[in-house]
Amino acid sequence: MALMLVAALGLNVLAQGRGAPPAGRAGGPPSARATAPFDPTGYWVAIISEDWRWRMVTPAKGDVVSIPLSAEGLRVAEAWDPAKDEAAGEQCRAYGAPGLMRGPIRLHITWQDDNTLKIESDYGQQTRLLRFTGAGGAGGAAEVGRASGAKTWQGVTSAQWVMAAGGGRGRGGARRGSIKSVTTQMRPGYLRKNGVPYSDRAVFTEYWDLHSETNGDQYLVDTNVVDDPVYLQTPWITSLHFKKEMDGSKWDPSTCDARF
Amino acid sequence: MKRAVLFALGLLAASVPARAQIELSGSYVPILYEDYIERGPGSDLGDFTGMPLTDEGRAKALLYTSNLPSTIERQCLAQAPWVLQYRPLGLRIWSEVDKDDRVSAWKIEGDYLRDTLTIWMDGRPEPSPNALSTAAGFSTGKWEGDTLTVHTTHVKTTWIRRGNGIPASDQTTYWVHLTRHDDLLTVVTIQEDPFYLSEPHVVSRVFKFDARANQGGRSICNTANEIPRLEDSGIVPHYLPGQNPEADFMTRTYNLPKEAALGYAESLYPEYRHKLKSVYTPPASCGRYCCGWIERQGLPGAAPGLSCNDGGLGELNPVVRSKQGDGEGKPAAPGKK
Numbered sequence: 001m002a003l004m005l006v007a008a009l010g011l012n013v014l015a016q017g018r019g020a021p022p023a024g025r026a027g028g029p030p031s032a033r034a035t036a037p038f039d040p041t042g043y044w045v046a047i048i049s050e051d052w053r054w055r056m057v058t059p060a061k062g063d064v065v066s067i068p069l070s071a072e073g074l075r076v077a078e079a080w081d082p083a084k085d086e087a088a089g090e091q092c093r094a095y096g097a098p099g100l101m102r103g104p105i106r107l108h109i110t111w112q113d114d115n116t117l118k119i120e121s122d123y124g125q126q127t128r129l130l131r132f133t134g135a136g137g138a139g140g141a142a143e144v145g146r147a148s149g150a151k152t153w154q155g156v157t158s159a160q161w162v163m164a165a166g167g168g169r170g171r172g173g174a175r176r177g178s179i180k181s182v183t184t185q186m187r188p189g190y191l192r193k194n195g196v197p198y199s200d201r202a203v204f205t206e207y208w209d210l211h212s213e214t215n216g217d218q219y220l221v222d223t224n225v226v227d228d229p230v231y232l233q234t235p236w237i238t239s240l241h242f243k244k245e246m247d248g249s250k251w252d253p254s255t256c257d258a259r260f
Numbered sequence: 261m262k263r264a265v266l267f268a269l270g271l272l273a274a275s276v277p278a279r280a281q282i283e284l285s286g287s288y289v290p291i292l293y294e295d296y297i298e299r300g301p302g303s304d305l306g307d308f309t310g311m312p313l314t315d316e317g318r319a320k321a322l323l324y325t326s327n328l329p330s331t332i333e334r335q336c337l338a339q340a341p342w343v344l345q346y347r348p349l350g351l352r353i354w355s356e357v358d359k360d361d362r363v364s365a366w367k368i369e370g371d372y373l374r375d376t377l378t379i380w381m382d383g384r385p386e387p388s389p390n391a392l393s394t395a396a397g398f399s400t401g402k403w404e405g406d407t408l409t410v411h412t413t414h415v416k417t418t419w420i421r422r423g424n425g426i427p428a429s430d431q432t433t434y435w436v437h438l439t440r441h442d443d444l445l446t447v448v449t450i451q452e453d454p455f456y457l458s459e460p461h462v463v464s465r466v467f468k469f470d471a472r473a474n475q476g477g478r479s480i481c482n483t484a485n486e487i488p489r490l491e492d493s494g495i496v497p498h499y500l501p502g503q504n505p506e507a508d509f510m511t512r513t514y515n516l517p518k519e520a521a522l523g524y525a526e527s528l529y530p531e532y533r534h535k536l537k538s539v540y541t542p543p544a545s546c547g548r549y550c551c552g553w554i555e556r557q558g559l560p561g562a563a564p565g566l567s568c569n570d571g572g573l574g575e576l577n578p579v580v581r582s583k584q585g586d587g588e589g590k591p592a593a594p595g596k597k
Contacts, residue, residue, distance in 0.1 A: 045530065048310060048527075048528050048529070049311070049312075049461065049528055050295050050463060050464070051294050051295055052528075053307075053309055053510075053516070056309075056520075056527070056532070057516070057533075057542070059543075059546070060542050060543040060544070060545055060547075061542070062546035062550050062567075062568055063546040063549075064546075064552040065297060065549040065550070067293065068293065068552070069552045074552055074568060075565065075566060078568065104529075104530035104532075106530060122530075164405030165281040165282065165405075165406060176404060177405060178405075178441070194542070207439075209437075209446070211409075211437045214435075219448065219450075221464050223439075223441060223444060223446045223464075223466055233553060237293055237444065237466050238293050238294050239294075239446050239448075239464040239465065239466050241462055250531065252530065252531060260537055
């Protein structure tokens with residue numbers, strides 16, 4: 001009897017460790033919102049303590065330092081012409097997901113529904129949707145993207161909770177884990193405001209972690225990888241950190257700007 | 261039945277990992293895709309962007325000249341324990357276990373300018389505030405899910421960041437989060453300093469697991485007489501307050517307003533762009549480090565047809581120098597093209 005209990009409970013723990021939440025009362029998987037190991041919602045501000053000169057202002061044309069561009073990528077960067085982007089109505093090229101997240105932004109994160117996390121930015125007034133898939137999620141995001149066919153600045157993002165070892169629950173502790181999200185089907189855009197390009201074949205992978213400090217501060221850390229077979233020699237790997245704000249009092253919407 | 265259930269629950273508790281939640285041991289390559297100039301060739305003097313300095317911190321940083329660490333007695337000074345966030349060197353991490361095979365400490369190997377870090381996992385208390393400050397400081401750690409959270413105290417007064425004199429006092433403390441996702445290790449440092457920082461200084465970096473274990477390996481720091489005129493002179497190189505000619509380097513080079521580069525906390529937040537918008541215009545062209553990761557022009561593998569200007573850095577490459585020099589691999593004379 002005891003061994004049967006161990007077997008039953010132990011399997012459940014292992015399953016949680018692989019990211020599968022326990023079954024819901026109705027028999028279906030509980031939602032991503034219900035199984036969230038941390039609360040990502042609220043207002044978050046980017047702390048620009050790294051790459052300041054390339055994130056806070058638009059650097060000189062051709063200033064591509066830090067980014068592992070291919071020769072073709074550098075050629076395109078050297079040909080950057082913001083007037084041309086404006087004339088083509090493409091002022092938002094630097095506001096696609098990989099460029100947006102490195103921008104001087106505030107984020108407002110809410111649950112759009114039980115399986116979709118909505119991330120809005122004041123900078124460029126963009127909206128990203130992280131659709132949780134698999135256990136606790138609705139249909140696959142890639143499926144949604146394929147159905148629509150259209151490429152957008154923010155592309156299509158599928159996400160999943162990755163639970164920490166032991167089902168995300170340490171010995172007597174809180175449930176813990178992180179989000180892994182993958183974004184595809186983006187319109188070609190800029191990694192940097194001065195026209196450093198990524199192509200429509202780029203894949204943007206992010207790992208989101210929450211760190212809560214003893215003084216009450218909370219930081220959302222976004223470790224991310226841009227894979228682009230067209231304009232990058234190797235994946236561009238960076239991390240970003242956002243600090244939680246009490247409210248939206250500093251929310252400062254601005255439109256896409258191709259120059260500043 | 262009740263005893264059986266209790267027995268079962270006991271076994272279950274024992275089956276849940278309660279020690280290291282994630283294996284951190286191994287070698288990691290630093291990924292220099294952020295702040296490359298600082299972490300590669302070294303920061304520009306007068307570039308305090310991204311720093312929340314107090315007036316005192318800024319004043320001290322502006323006394324700095326790069327001749328200072330060239331003095332014999334400062335060449336091998338240990339730097340801050342978490343200066344690994346700003347340097348181009350890899351990491352080697354391993355654990356040490358006690359007699360019961362429990363991890364008692366995590367170690368991050370030092371290098372020639374950084375002491376080996378010990379992160380105690382055995383629950384030992386922090387030493388008295390009056391205890392000795394050391395180059396590595398005193399660190400304790402605990403697992404929060406798959407993140408190793410570290411608290412570091414008892415450090416020495418050092419420079420932080422890289423190569424431009426930004427100071428950290430011996431009252432500095434750090435909260436650090438090490439999180440591994442697949443083969444990426446993200447290290448977040450939150451530094452507090454009651455003297456030189458006006459608010460916590462937060463930095464996040466990514467390192468990549470190196471299966472070939474080529475990273476780390478402590479080397480020896482040797483001193484040498486780098487500036488002959490300073491030898492046995494007793495001179496401590498410095499600038500007097502208000503006389504640092506590099507205080508406006510970022511203005512001259514990148515068109516940034518002087519205040520924007522001098523490390524005021526307000527400059528770290530998006531709303532600061534309202535102040536910048538009316539006073540900033542990008543430089544007409546890129547003048548330094550502009551070829552990115554493409555081979556420098558004139559070197560094997562260089563891509564034709566690019567106009568990138570690397571500010572002459574390519575000429576420092578031994579292949580280029582041998583072409584421009586006397587043909588025997590010796591460098592060209594200064595100014596010779």
